[in-house]
Amino acid sequence: MSESAGVTELILMFKGAAARIREENQRLSELDCVAGDGDHGATMLRAVEQLERMADSGQTGARELLREAGWKVMGVDGGASSALFGTFFAGMADASGKGDTFDCRGLAEAFACGLAAVRRQTKAQPGDKTMMDALVPAVAALRESADAGSTIVDALRGAAEAALAGAGGTRNFAAKHGRAKYQGEKTIGHEDPGAVSVALVFDGFYRGLASRVKEVTPGRS
Numbered sequence: 001m002s003e004s005a006g007v008t009e010l011i012l013m014f015k016g017a018a019a020r021i022r023e024e025n026q027r028l029s030e031l032d033c034v035a036g037d038g039d040h041g042a043t044m045l046r047a048v049e050q051l052e053r054m055a056d057s058g059q060t061g062a063r064e065l066l067r068e069a070g071w072k073v074m075g076v077d078g079g080a081s082s083a084l085f086g087t088f089f090a091g092m093a094d095a096s097g098k099g100d101t102f103d104c105r106g107l108a109e110a111f112a113c114g115l116a117a118v119r120r121q122t123k124a125q126p127g128d129k130t131m132m133d134a135l136v137p138a139v140a141a142l143r144e145s146a147d148a149g150s151t152i153v154d155a156l157r158g159a160a161e162a163a164l165a166g167a168g169g170t171r172n173f174a175a176k177h178g179r180a181k182y183q184g185e186k187t188i189g190h191e192d193p194g195a196v197s198v199a200l201v202f203d204g205f206y207r208g209l210a211s212r213v214k215e216v217t218p219g220r221s
Contacts, residue, residue: 003103005103005209006061007061007062007065012208013205013208013209016207017048017205025042027196028041028200029042031192035175046082050069051089054072062100067089067093069090070086070088070093072086073085074086090117091115091116091117092110103152108139111159112139112143127173129187130195133173133192134198142155160205167195167199170192171190173188174188175192
């Protein structure tokens with residue numbers, strides 16, 4: 001099993017995220033049609049394609065890889081979505097510590113740093129029907145697993161499950177931010193596309209790394 005995550009592991013995670021977004025990008029755009037302009041799936045596809053290209057970046061350190069990935073994603077023309085996802089990846093590079101790899105606690109800290117960077121860019125909170133409804137519980141679950149001594153793969157699985165539950169919960173909320181807020185209660189009953197994207201990305205992180213170290217848990221979507 002993988003007890004540390006360096007450039008090789010991060011690239012596997014990036015590729016897993018890209019695969020999940022590629023599989024579901026049409027659904028993301030359909031969700032975005034409820035209160036947006038219907039291009040969220042295309043934006044996320046362009047964003048994760050940048051992550052895939054990091055395999056050829058030549059970076060030898062995990063933090064450098066994350067920082068460059070963040071800037072590449074921020075450079076995607078996709079409004080707030082690409083900017084916030086890029087901010088998240090770049091923020092992960094601010095985690096403390098030395099060396100070119102993360103253990104589980106270090107990776108949890110990196111994700112927490114990414115979340116902190118996003119929070120500096122948005123006032124959205126869980127319950128506002130945004131990506132934060134999936135991102136906040138995912139990061140919390142990862143930290144909890146790390147504190148409990150879990151392996152990185154198991155911690156990522158828990159984070160993916162928390163993100164999926166958070167994204168599903170957005171059906172119960174009215175949008176309070178972005179263009180969607182003008183639709184208000186009309187958005188109730190529909191998942192937020194940003195939150196679903198976060199869930200897919202975390203599921204891809206888990207699947208990408210698990211594909212090398214063990215089988216993916218049966219029945220996961």
